[in-house]
Amino acid sequence: MNNQNTTKVAEGSSEVLPPQTSKLGIIWMCLIDKTVFRLWRFFMQAWDIGCKEPRKVIHGLKVGIALSVVSLFYYMRPLYDGVGGTAMWAVLTVVIVFEYTVGATISKCLNRIMGTFLAGFLALGIHWFASKLGAKMEAVIAGTSVFLLVSAATFSRFIPSVKKRFEYGTMIFILTFSLVSISGYRVEELFTLAHRRVSTIIIGTSLCTLSTMLIFPVWAGEELHLLITSNLDKLANSLDCCVAEYFDDCGETSKSSQESAKSVAACRSVLNSKNTEDTMANFARWEPAHGQFNFQHPWKQYLKIGASIRACACCIETLHSCINQETKGSETVKKALSEACKELGSRTSSILRELASEIKTGSTFPRVDILIQEKDSAIQELQERLKSISVSVIPRPPSSAGTKLFQNEEEKDSDLAPAASCNAAAIPLAEAIPVVAFASLTMEVAMRIEGVVTQVKELARLAKFKAGDSEMPKQNQCSNV
Numbered sequence: 001m002n003n004q005n006t007t008k009v010a011e012g013s014s015e016v017l018p019p020q021t022s023k024l025g026i027i028w029m030c031l032i033d034k035t036v037f038r039l040w041r042f043f044m045q046a047w048d049i050g051c052k053e054p055r056k057v058i059h060g061l062k063v064g065i066a067l068s069v070v071s072l073f074y075y076m077r078p079l080y081d082g083v084g085g086t087a088m089w090a091v092l093t094v095v096i097v098f099e100y101t102v103g104a105t106i107s108k109c110l111n112r113i114m115g116t117f118l119a120g121f122l123a124l125g126i127h128w129f130a131s132k133l134g135a136k137m138e139a140v141i142a143g144t145s146v147f148l149l150v151s152a153a154t155f156s157r158f159i160p161s162v163k164k165r166f167e168y169g170t171m172i173f174i175l176t177f178s179l180v181s182i183s184g185y186r187v188e189e190l191f192t193l194a195h196r197r198v199s200t201i202i203i204g205t206s207l208c209t210l211s212t213m214l215i216f217p218v219w220a221g222e223e224l225h226l227l228i229t230s231n232l233d234k235l236a237n238s239l240d241c242c243v244a245e246y247f248d249d250c251g252e253t254s255k256s257s258q259e260s261a262k263s264v265a266a267c268r269s270v271l272n273s274k275n276t277e278d279t280m281a282n283f284a285r286w287e288p289a290h291g292q293f294n295f296q297h298p299w300k301q302y303l304k305i306g307a308s309i310r311a312c313a314c315c316i317e318t319l320h321s322c323i324n325q326e327t328k329g330s331e332t333v334k335k336a337l338s339e340a341c342k343e344l345g346s347r348t349s350s351i352l353r354e355l356a357s358e359i360k361t362g363s364t365f366p367r368v369d370i371l372i373q374e375k376d377s378a379i380q381e382l383q384e385r386l387k388s389i390s391v392s393v394i395p396r397p398p399s400s401a402g403t404k405l406f407q408n409e410e411e412k413d414s415d416l417a418p419a420a421s422c423n424a425a426a427i428p429l430a431e432a433i434p435v436v437a438f439a440s441l442t443m444e445v446a447m448r449i450e451g452v453v454t455q456v457k458e459l460a461r462l463a464k465f466k467a468g469d470s471e472m473p474k475q476n477q478c479s480n481v
Contacts, residue, residue, distance in 0.1 A: 058216045059100055066094050066211045070204060086196040093204025098212065102290075103220035103283030105212040108168055109205035110286065115172030116201050120194050122149065123180035127190060146181050150174050164282060221284035221293050224277060225359065228302050231273060231309050232356035232452075234266040235316065236349035239445065242319045243345035246438055247338045264320050270313040277306045292362050298462040305359075305459060308451040315445045322438045333435040340385045341442050344378040347371060348446045355456045363466045364457075372453065379443055386439060 050057045073079045073087040080087060097108035122145075130141035153174050156162045162170065180194060212218075241263040281299045289295040351371045358364055459465075 055216065055218055056100075059218070062211050062215050063094075063098050065215070066098060066207050067091065070094050070207055073200075073203070086193070086200050088200075089197055090200040090204040090207075093201050094208055097205060098208045101218045101220040101223065101280075101283055102212050103280075103285070103287040105208055107165070107283055107286045109209055111166060111169030112172050112201060113205055115169040116176050116198060119173045119176035120180055120198060123177050124191065124194060126181065142181050146178055149177060153177075165285075217290075219284075219287055219290055219293075220280045221287055221297065221299060222291065224280035224284055224299065224302055225293075227273060227277060227280065228305055228309070229356045229359050231270045231306070231313075232352045232359070234263075234270055235309060235313055236352035236356075238263040238267040238313075238316050239319075239345055239349045239352075242316060242323065243341055243442065246319070246323050247334060247342065264317075267313050267317050267320065271310055271317065273306065274310065277303055294463075298459060301455065301459045301462055305452065305455045308448070308455050311451060312445055312448045315441055315448060319438065319441050319445070322434065322441070325434060333432050336388070337382065337385050337435060337439050340378065340382040341439055344375065344382055344442055344446055347375040347378050348442075348449055351375060351449055351453065355452060358456060358460065358465065362463065364460050368453065372450075375446055375449070379446055382439060382443060386436060 070090045073090055093112065097105060097112055099105045099108060126141065126145045130138040133141065153170050157167055157170050176197075180190070183190070183193070241260055245260050281303050284293075284297070284299045287293075351368065354365060354368050354371060358368070
């Protein structure tokens with residue numbers, strides 16, 4: 001019998017309909033399509049990350065190599081007989097302590113070793129002391145010691161200095177002391193068990209340390225160093241773009257709206273970099289001397305520089321908000337302040353780039369002091385311009401004496417051409433305020449740069465920077481042309 005559906009079209013005739021797909025089949029097809037699409041998108045994201053940051057791919061390979069080597073303690077009978085069933089602790093150690101940067105890995109390795117040794121010695125000592133007092137007192141002393149020491153160790157995790165550098169070691173101490181103390185009540189060969197566990201942990205941590213330091217190492221100190229210099233460059237570019245865009249100079253400086261959005265995002269990334277800086281500085285203290293960084297390199301000073309940079313970034317972000325505000329400023333006032341603001345912004349960004357060059361090269365350049373003097377002169381020039389246009393936004397006094405005083409003020413400022421155009425007609429206060437506020441914020445950024453300069457000079461003193469050439473680096477010369 002034919003299973004195809006038929007329908008009557010007219011008397012004595014029929015039409016064969018195509019078979020209909022069931023609803024369950026449609027649902028399965030949709031699920032398969034979505035799954036394939038998501039897998040494809042996942043692999044594309046992974047491919048992009050691997051292409052942009054190949055060091056992360058190398059990090060994955062390093063972890064694989066370390067786990068493959070430590071697995072030999074299970075596969076090879078002589079190695080397995082040496083450590084016994086505790087070989088799994090070496091595998092767990094590699095999985096837990098292997099981090100992306102050298103400092104993070106060394107920090108976890110040392111914390112794990114110190115926590116394990118300290119807890120093991122205390123637990124064995126308490127076990128030996130309790131065993132001398134008899135079987136009845138052994139359980140009481142073991143339980144009391146676990147309560148007291150674990151409570152004290154847990155509370156110490158709330159202490160800022162301990163939480164910042166030794167929180168992981170405290171957790172390992174709690175874990176090891178509890179396991180050894182509790183298992184020691186039933187296990188007869190406690191000393192052998194403790195010796196094997198300590199041995200496997202030392203093997204795992206040593207393997208992780210050697211792998212992360214010898215195979216394409218990623219130093220936390222170097223990452224912090226590059227982050228600070230990158231933030232200085234981002235701040236300089238963001239300031240240049242902001243001033244140029246506000247005074248409708250984007251075409252002249254080849255700045256598109258897309259680049260302006262990128263500068264805003266860069267400024268916000270600077271503001272959000274505090275946690276990364278703190279983490280990198282903490283891990284950098286654990287690293288040995290490498291490259292241009294000595295063992296006692298002043299990593300804390302980088303945090304002070306970062307705080308000063310963020311203080312400037314706050315003002316620059318406010319400058320960006322002035323561009324898109326609803327109240328538009330007077331074009332006359334903009335013309336009067338345009339050149340002075342551009343000059344001040346250019347000098348300020350040049351100082352930031354010069355400071356970034358000093359930190360990158362580890363050298364001091366006398367050009368910074370010259371740029372600071374030029375910046376101070378630009379601030380004075382902008383202040384004079386602001387004073388010159390402030391008269392035109394104040395209503396004329398009704399008295400004759402006030403009129404004469406007002407005229408004298410106009411004659412005094414008549415030597416400034418841009419200001420003279422402002423004095424020709426009274427400017428509404430609401431139109432002058434946005435431009436004056438933008439100029440004031442530009443001066444505030446220039447003044448806050450002094451804090452960054454002070455902190456960089458202190459870093460140069462502590463790190464003993466070399467005296468550089470008197471000529472300005474090429475990248476700063478190009479930016480000022």
